[in-house]
Structure formats: C-alpha cells, structure tokens
Amino acid sequence: MVKVSVDLLLRNGIVIVEGREKRRSVAIRTGKIEGIYERGMEPRAEKTIDCDGRYILPGVIDIHVHLRDLEQPDKEDYISGTRSAAAGGVTTVVDMPNSQPPVLTREVLDMKIERARQGRHVNVGFYAGIPAESERFHASTKIDVLGLKVYPHAPLDGSTFNLKRIEESLKLANEMRLPLLFHPDSAQPMVKVRSVEHYLETHSCDSEVESISQFIRIHKEVGGRLHVCHVSCAASAKMIIDNRAEDRLTAETTPHHLFLSDADFSHEDGTAKMLPPLRTPQDNQALRDALCKCGIDVVASDHAPHTLGEKMTSFINAKSGIPGLETIVPLMLTEVFEGRFSWVEYLRMCSSGPANLLGLLGKGVLSKGYDADVIVVARESYPIEGKKFQSKAKVTPFEGKTVNARPVVTIIGGNPVYEDGKFLVGPGSVGTVPVRPLIRPRNT
Ligand code: NCD
Ligand code: ZN
Numbered sequence: 001m002v003k004v005s006v007d008l009l010l011r012n013g014i015v016i017v018e019g020r021e022k023r024r025s026v027a028i029r030t031g032k033i034e035g036i037y038e039r040g041m042e043p044r045a046e047k048t049i050d051c052d053g054r055y056i057l058p059g060v061i062d063i064h065v066h067l068r069d070l071e072q073p074d075k076e077d078y079i080s081g082t083r084s085a086a087a088g089g090v091t092t093v094v095d096m097p098n099s100q101p102p103v104l105t106r107e108v109l110d111m112k113i114e115r116a117r118q119g120r121h122v123n124v125g126f127y128a129g130i131p132a133e134s135e136r137f138h139a140s141t142k143i144d145v146l147g148l149k150v151y152p153h154a155p156l157d158g159s160t161f162n163l164k165r166i167e168e169s170l171k172l173a174n175e176m177r178l179p180l181l182f183h184p185d186s187a188q189p190m191v192k193v194r195s196v197e198h199y200l201e202t203h204s205c206d207s208e209v210e211s212i213s214q215f216i217r218i219h220k221e222v223g224g225r226l227h228v229c230h231v232s233c234a235a236s237a238k239m240i241i242d243n244r245a246e247d248r249l250t251a252e253t254t255p256h257h258l259f260l261s262d263a264d265f266s267h268e269d270g271t272a273k274m275l276p277p278l279r280t281p282q283d284n285q286a287l288r289d290a291l292c293k294c295g296i297d298v299v300a301s302d303h304a305p306h307t308l309g310e311k312m313t314s315f316i317n318a319k320s321g322i323p324g325l326e327t328i329v330p331l332m333l334t335e336v337f338e339g340r341f342s343w344v345e346y347l348r349m350c351s352s353g354p355a356n357l358l359g360l361l362g363k364g365v366l367s368k369g370y371d372a373d374v375i376v377v378a379r380e381s382y383p384i385e386g387k388k389f390q391s392k393a394k395v396t397p398f399e400g401k402t403v404n405a406r407p408v409v410t411i412i413g414g415n416p417v418y419e420d421g422k423f424l425v426g427p428g429s430v431g432t433v434p435v436r437p438l439i440r441p442r443n444t
Contacts, residue, residue, distance in 0.1 A: 005043040006034050007414055013051030013376060015366065016343045026056050028372040031414040035368050049409060049416070051376050058347065058366040059091025059122075059373040059410065060329055061354035063146075064229060064252060064300035066321065067093065067124070069115050070108075071100040076305040076392050078119025079427045081325070084303070084391035086121045086418040089329035089407030091373035092363060092435055093122060093303075097129040097149050102156040104131045106138040113144065117433045121417050121425070122410075123373065125358070125435035127181065129156040134168045142176040144434045146358045147227065152211055153185040153203075160189055166218045174224035179250070179358075181227040184236065185276065186211040193316050196267045203277050205233035212236050216243050224248070227357070230302050232257040232276035234286030241295035250357055251296045253287045255331045256322065258299070260284075260397055270311040270318020272397040274304065291349055292341075298353040301328045305393030312395065323393035327384055331398065333377060333405030359437030376409035 006027040015024040015036055025042045027034040034043070067081035076084075085093050095112065097103035103112065109128060116124045127149045128141050150169050152161040173180035186207045193199045212228055216239070219226045228251040231237055240251045256274065261281050265272040272278060290296040304321025311318055332350055335341040341349075347365075355364025363371050381404045386394040410418040415430040417423065 005029075006045045007047065008372075008411070008416070009042055009045035009048045010051050010056050010374065010376060011042065011048050012039060013054050013056035015056050016347065019342065019344045021343070024056070025051075026366065026374065028374070028411070028414045031372055033366065033368055033370050033372050033374075036366070049376070049419075053379075054408065055377040055379070056366065057375050057377060058351040058364055058370075059375045059412075060089055060350045061092040061360065061364050062090045062301050062303070062325065062328065063094045063298060063354045063358060064254075065093045065095055065303040065325065066098065066305065067095045067116070068099060068305060069119070070111060074307050074392070078116045078124070079121075080390060080392050081303070081305070082116075082119060082121040082124065082427075082431070083423065084323070084325040084389060086410045086412070086423070087390045087407070088326035089375040089377065089410060090301075090325050091122050091375065091410065091412055092125065092360070093325070094125040094127060094146055094358065094435070097127050098151065098156055103128045104156055106141050109141055109144060113434055118428045120428055120431045120433050121423065122412055123431045123435045124433045130169050130172060132157045132159045134172045137172055139176070142178060143436065145178065146435070146437065147179040147181050148173045148176070149181040149183075149229075151183045153183065153187040154189050163214060163218065166215055167222055170219060170222040170224050170226065174222065179225035179227050181229055182211070182215055183229050183275070184208045184211040184215070184231070186214065196315050199316065200262065200277055203275055205235055205279065205283070208233050208276060209235045209239060212239050216249065219249065225250070227251065230254050230257060230276055230300070231287065231290075231296055232279050232283060234283045237286050237290035237295055241290060241293065244295065252298045252300045253291065253296050254300060254302045255324065255328055256397060258284055258287050259331060265397065267315040270313060270315055271395050271399075272322075273311075273315055273318045273320050274302070274322050275320045292345055297357055299328065299332060299349045300354070301325055303391070305391055307392075308395065311393075322396055323386070323389060323391045325391060326389045327396060327398050329375070329377070329407050330384065330403035330405045334403045337379060337404050360435065361438040372411055372414040374411040375407050378406045378408045379404060380406045382406065
C-alpha cells in the first residue's frame with residue numbers, strides 16, 4: 001500500500017507567493033500547513049480538493065463581530081453567526097462584549113464560551129467589557145479574552161463615561177497585558193434622536209475625533225496598547241497617523257466605511273443605519289489611503305445583526321448595525337481583482353494584520369507550519385443578496401452590488417467545514433473556542 005503522507009491536498013489553485021499569483025497546491029497535515037508545492041511535486045493525500053482556477057488564501061480574521069446569542073438569539077446565535085463566518089470565508093471571529101447580558105463578569109464570559117463551543121463552525125475569540133468599578137474586573141478573565149472593549153457613548157453597565165474612566169480602563173488593560181479597544185464617539189449616552197440629521201450630527205466626525213483625541217491624550221500618559229475601532233472619518237485617520245508609534249496605537253476600519261457614503265441612501269428605513277454612520281466619498285478615500293500607508297492596520301466587518309423588524313422601520317426607530325461576515329471577503333477581493341488594492345495590502349488588512357494585532361501567532365498566513373485555516377475563492381461575478389446570507393440578519397446596504405469573488409471552500413484547522421453552499425460538519429465539532437494568543441504582545 002502507498003503511504004499517505006498528508007491529510008488534505010488543495011490541488012492546483014492560485015496561491016499568492018511573494019505578492020504574486022502562482023499556480024500551486026497546498027498540503028495540510030494534522031491541522032497545519034505542511035507545504036506549498038509546484039505541480040508534480042505534491043505529496044500523496046488522503047483527500048484532495050480540486051482548486052483549478054481558484055484562489056487558495058489564508059482565511060480572514062475578523063476582529064470585530066457581534067454574535068449576540070444568550071438573550072438575543074432572535075438577532076443571531078453562535079450557530080448562525082459562525083455559519084455566516086464560514087460561508088463568508090472568515091475563519092476566526094472575535095466576539096464583542098455588548099451582548100445581553102454584557103460581558104462584565106467572569107460568569108457571563110463562561111456562558112458565552114460554552115454556547116460558542118456548542119455552536120461553533122469557526123474559531124471564536126472574545127473581548128470583555130470593564131465594570132464601572134474597574135477593581136471588580138475578575139483577573140482570571142484575562143486568559144480567555146483578546147482585549148478589553150469600552151463604549152464611551154454607551155457604557156455597557158448603563159453608567160456614564162469620563163476621562164477618569166478612560167485612564168482606569170487603560171491602566172486595567174495594561175495590568176492584564178491586553179489591548180484596550182474603544183468605540184470612538186463622544187456623544188452623550190441616551191440622546192433621544194429626533195431625525196436623520198440629528199443622528200448624523202450626534203455621531204459626527206467631530207464627535208469621533210474628539211473621542212480619539214481624549215483617548216490618545218491619556219494613552220500618552222498611561223502607556224499600553226490602544227486600539228481604535230471602526231475609524232470612519234478622514235480627520236480621525238489623520239489624527240491616528242500623526243500619533244502612531246510602533247504598535248502601541250492601532251486602528252481598524254470596515255468595508256462599509258471604505259465603500260459606501262451617506263448620500264447613497266435615502267434613509268427611509270434602517271438599511272444603512274450603523275455606528276459610526278456612513279460619511280462622504282472624501283472620507284472613503286482617506287481611509288483607503290490610511291490603510292495603504294499602514295495608518296490603519298486592519299479591516300473588520302463590525303458584523304452587527306438585528307432582526308428584520310428592527311431594521312425595516314423608520315430610520316430613527318431602527319437599530320444601528322448591519323451584517324458583515326458574508327460581504328467582507330467578496331468586497332475586499334473585488335478591490336484586489338479590480339486593481340485597487342494589491343494582494344499584499346489585502347493579506348495584511350484581512351489576515352496577517354489582525355493576527356499580529358491580537359498576538360494570534362500561527363494564524364493569518366498561508367505558509368508552512370501555520371494553522372490550516374484556509375479558504376478557496378472563485379473569481380465569479382454576482383450581486384450581493386441578503387436573503388442568501390447564513391446570518392439571521394439579511395438586510396445589507398450592499399444589496400445588489402456586483403462583486404467578483406465568491407468564497408467556495410472554508411477549512412478550519414485542516415477540516416473542510418463549508419463547500420459550495422453546504423456545511424460538511426455540524427455545530428461544535430471544529431474550531432478553537434476561545435482562541436488565545438500564543439504570546440501576549442508586550443504592553444509597554
Ligand atoms: C453595534 C451593535 O449593534 O452591537 N452597532 C453598530 O452600529 N455598529 C454596536 C457597535 O459596534 O458599536
Ligand atoms: Zn461593533
């Protein structure tokens with residue numbers, strides 16, 4: 001009998017080698033990438049997937065998602081949310097703490113970990129919130145989370161935020177050797193929105209910039225690692241670029257803030273309602289430039305599912321947030337295929353950059369020895385259709401937009417999970433929960 005040397009061979013696809021497209025096969029053994037081979041040099045494999053004409057890429061690591069569950073399964077649960085990730089070509093998601101109940105205690109985090117273990121189809125990591133009295137934060141939480149997240153305009157405990165809390169939050173994050181992530185918005189909590197204009201004014205670029213400047217000011221005194229979530233304005237990107245030093249200040253933006261602007265929508269309903277709001281084409285361009293200049297490190301979806309009823313109502317009554325797990329890869333790769341981002345930029349923004357940011361060594365790169373979290377993508381033109389999403393949330397501002405990349409196979413730790421519209425495994429059988437860093441990035 002011939003000796004089988006690898007578990008899975010992705011045969012004859014297109015692999016990005018030193019920034020260029022090359023025809024190669026990718027071999028996987030015991031959950032890791034065994035090697036990348038030229039035609040005719042491949043090892044024998046127990047199972048082969050023909051990738052002729054398709055791209056073999058590292059899966060996307062999406063560091064900003066809201067998978068809901070617990071008391072909000074009508075919006076999303078870990079089964080539907082991680083199926084949405086797998087179908088979208090996202091192999092690792094990091095779940096935000098603004099669930100119901102929010103992650104302000106060790107007990108709630110444990111419940112979320114348990115639910116995610118049962119429902120998982122991809123790797124799931126977590127963030128924790130910070131209780132109003134930060135000394136109540138349970139130190140044992142730190143090993144199971146990848147960062148601490150604060151919402152100055154809507155604190156998770158319903159209280160109010162001030163400069164003292166920014167300082168306490170940064171100090172706590174430093175003590176735990178975790179990055180502090182923040183939603184940049186200095187709007188007063190609980191503002192009752194009266195109109196579309198009032199909403200946009202309340203959550204304006206000035207409000208975003210003011211919040212970023214407060215955090216940066218205190219960060220300069222306290223030190224540690226600070227991450228700005230979903231940067232949406234040109235002025236914010238400039239402020240971040242002007243204040244960056246090594247990896248202590250990092251930032252992300254989203255596909256919707258890169259590709260959509262507010263004037264594209266009439267706002268009769270909540271289809272394009274999210275926080276931060278959409279801005280202008282000038283902001284889109286500034287974010288693109290900042291990404292290419294490494295002023296912004298990563299692109300994340302901010303997948304924020306709500307029910308149909310919560311979105312299909314008047315703009316002012318609708319909930320903020322849109323699904324993003326099934327559009328991030330098609331949208332970002334369309335930019336690559338149409339020549340607006342290079343392969344190196346794409347891989348840094350969507351896979352290796354987010355892995356580095358959270359210390360997920362061993363993930364985010366398609367190379368020998370790395371985790372076999374891999375996707376296969378077909379170059380194919382089609383319109384985005386929310387009704388086809390695996391997510392429970394099906395209302396997207398990208399409805400009807402033509403993209404030309406379709407994730408067709410998703411492999412988690414060497415296991416094919418999704419292939420051509422079908423799930424090959426049930427919930428809870430593949431993926432790591434919680435994802436932990438192999439090393440903690442140094443905080444100071
Ligand atoms: C998010 C949500 O619904 O949880 N909404 C949104 O519009 N992005 C909250 C958030 O990310 O701030
Ligand atoms: Zn969010």
